[in-house]
Amino acid sequence: MNLFNINILLVDDEPELLSMVKELLSREGFYNIDIASNCRDATARISKGSWQLVLLDVMLPDGNGFELYEKMMNMGLVTDVPVIFLSARDEDVARLKGLGLGADDYITKPFLPEELLLRIKAVLRRAYRLSAEDQNLVLGDTAISFASGEVIRGGSTQMLTAKEHAILLKLSENRGRIVTIDSLCSALWPDGSFGLESSLIVHIRHLREKIEEDPSNPRYLVTVRGLGYKLVK
Amino acid sequence: MKRKGRNIAHFVLLLVLTAGILVACNGAIFLYMMGQWKNVMPVSEAQLMNSIYENKGKYFITDEGRVVLEQADLFAMIIDNDGNIIWSERLPENLKHEYTLQDVARFTRYYLDDYPVRTYVTEKGLLVIGGARDSVWKYTLEYDMGQIRAMLFQQLPILFLMNALVLFLIPLFIQRNWALKKEAERTEWIAGVSHDIRTPLTLIIGNADSISRQPEDKENAERARLISKQGLKICSLIANLNTSSKLDYGMGCYEKKRLSVAASLREVVADIINRNSDEQYEFDFKIEEGLGDVTVKANEELFSRMIENLIGNSIRHNPEGCIIHIFLGKIEKKKKHVICISDDGVGAENKLFRKLNRKHHASAEKLGEHGIGLRVVKQIVSYHSWGIHFEQNGNSGFKTQIFL
CATH class of the missing domain: 1.10.287 (Helix Hairpins)
Known part of the structure; x- marks a missing residue:
């Protein structure tokens, strides 16, 4: 499944916001985007079409997004469709309600465009088990294929271990951003990562030996002291 | 402070006003009621005795005296030392009899056969003036x-x-x-x-x-x-x-739950660095050896806001750039953990640090540019019953310590 091929429905009563988000998504490469500006319109579109992602505003002129989502869920229309609430309500209560209903994320306005895209992609990856696996990662003269777990450099090929694969995947999904030690650990050890920081350091060292030209002086996989790691863009 | 002073003045005024109205109302009602009460005995002893005269060993009342008794609906009699009625006027039939010492003792203060009476000792004998039954309520206090x-x-x-x-x-x-x-x-x-x-x-x-x-x-x-x-x-x-x-x-x-201090700090700081593209800020993040697993009961949202505000304060006041240190340490003496956020930037005047270190929240206007951000930090600290101290970081720069 191609990430950019999916049908996205945006529901918001603010036309400028709709066109802004639509433009943002188009620029990113998504091209099947439809919009609805109220509950009635949204209901009609959802029941007719097939969607892979719904972005839903909470305050709509003819009802609220929570109720609309519940109704759609009860009708079985969005059971497998990831839904992200986009709301101006930032209280914990509203956020917890949205997530409690089963939504995949709750993003409060105002949001940074980059943040919105990152979170949408994260939701899509989770929902459709997509990953950057489809893509190859190129770091200088090193090429990494996530699908096969191979690291190719200067004619020689090395295999990534499962943990190294997971680390590199997590970092490349957040390329250019710091990924904290804690979130790397919980990606590696989902059942509890307490006290496994030293293991993480060992895995990182092995990974660097495979992808960096000079592992003791890394260019791509850099340490942000005390905080975590970053895959430099 | 101004607001507090105004509130107190407002309250005192309200108190005085309420007390005044209450006292005035009570006084007025009391006076009015007193004014409305009629005299139970409109005929005085002296007035009556003056209208009684003796003629050949018998007593009579003047016409004026009789009229006065009639108008007041009263009766009167004089009893001699032996208990015999030597004079009476308008006396009910059932009272016309001889009175023993016991009878006299009984009616002296209260009622004579349910007639309210008053007794006076005169030179002619015992003068008894009485009114109609059920017309007067009498009670003796002791x-x-x-x-x-x-x-x-x-x-x-x-x-x-x-x-x-x-x-x-x-x-x-x-x-x-x-x-x-x-x-x-x-x-x-x-x-x-x-x-x-x-x-x-x-x-x-x-x-x-x-x-x-x-x-x-x-x-x-x-x-x-x-x-x-x-x-x-x-x-x-x-x-x-x-x-x-x-x-x-x-x-x-704001629900509190157990947070890992180091992990929460890392998350907030990484988030700030990820969002902040300016390269003139350098972040130095340090967790003291062995404090990686320290937890604290706190609200996650408020904790993040507190750290964000402190780092934001350093960024905002040093547009030329600075190094921001974030440190989690331990104070052995107090057995407390301390989060220290400091920078090597322009800092602030001592006056501001003094204001910030005062117990009560200074209002935003008094904190000047540092305004609401630091005010919220102090509120969050007090919400969690933590301690806080602001000071100059060495020669220059701003330093905040939060004692968990």
Whole structure:
């Protein structure tokens, strides 16, 4: 499944916001985007079409997004469709309600465009088990294929271990951003990562030996002291 | 402070006014009722005795005296020392008999066969003046002097104090309810404004961000970046305003749970660095050896806001750039953990540090530019019963320590 091929429905009563988000998504490469500006319109579109992602505003002129989502869920229309609430309500209560209903994320306005895209992609990856696996990662003269777990450099090929694969995947999904030690650990050890920081350091060292030209002086996989790691863009 | 002073003045005025109205009302009602009460005995002893005269060993009443008794609906008699009636006027039939010593003792103070009577000792004998049945209520009071003294000097002051307390509490209660209602309205209003401002801000930030990514027009891209940055500043201001008013009036629902201090710090700081593209800021993050697993009971949202505000403060006041240190350490003596956030920037005047270190929250206007962000930090600290200290970081720079 191609990430950019999916049908996205945006529901918001603010036309400028709709066109802004639509433009943002188009620029990113998504091209099947439809919009609805109220509950009635949204209901009609959802029941007719097939969607892979719904972005839903909470305050709509003819009802609220929570109720609309519940109704759609009860009708079985969005059971497998990831839904992200986009709301101006930032209280914990509203956020917890949205997530409690089963939504995949709750993003409060105002949001940074980059943040919105990152979170949408994260939701899509989770929902459709997509990953950057489809893509190859190129770091200088090193090429990494996530699908096969191979690291190719200067004619020689090395295999990534499962943990190294997971680390590199997590970092490349957040390329250019710091990924904290804690979130790397919980990606590696989902059942509890307490006290496994030293293991993480060992895995990182092995990974660097495979992808960096000079592992003791890394260019791509850099340490942000005390905080975590970053895959430099 | 000004507001507090005004509230106290307001309250005292209300108290005095309530007390005044209460006293005036009571006095007026009392006086009016007293004025309305008629004299039970409109005929005096002297007046009656003057109208009684003796003629050949018998007593008579003048015509005027008779009229007076009739008008007042009273009867009268004189009993001699042997208990015989030697004169009477309008005396009911059933009372016309001889009176024993016991009879006299019985009616002296109360009633004579249910007729309310008064007795006077005159030179002619015992004068008894009485009224109609059920026309007067009589009661004799008898109290122990010790008890009266106790009442005057012990119970009365307590009674007085209780009255004063009631007088004090009623206006306090009214004032409190009134203030609470106003505060609730204010918090709701701020929440409403902050809600309504979010969508326009999203548009401003989003559009500015998309212009800033157009490489062909560098000048406009830079301007757009500035707009986006200012938009984000407004966001944080609004969020602070909202948090501050919710914390002030206990309106927020901030649930506390166990947080890993190191992990929470890492998350907030990484988030700030990820969002902040300016390279003139350097971050130095350190967790003291062995403190990686320290936990604290706190609200996650408020904890993040506190750290964000402190780092934001360093960034805002050092546009030329600075090194920001974030440190989690331990104070052995106090057995407490300390989060220290400091920079090597321009710092602040000592006067500001003194103001910041005062126990009560200084109002935003008095903190000048450091305003609401640091105020919210202090509110969050007090919400969690932590400690806080602001100081100059060495020769220059701003340093904040939070004692968990």
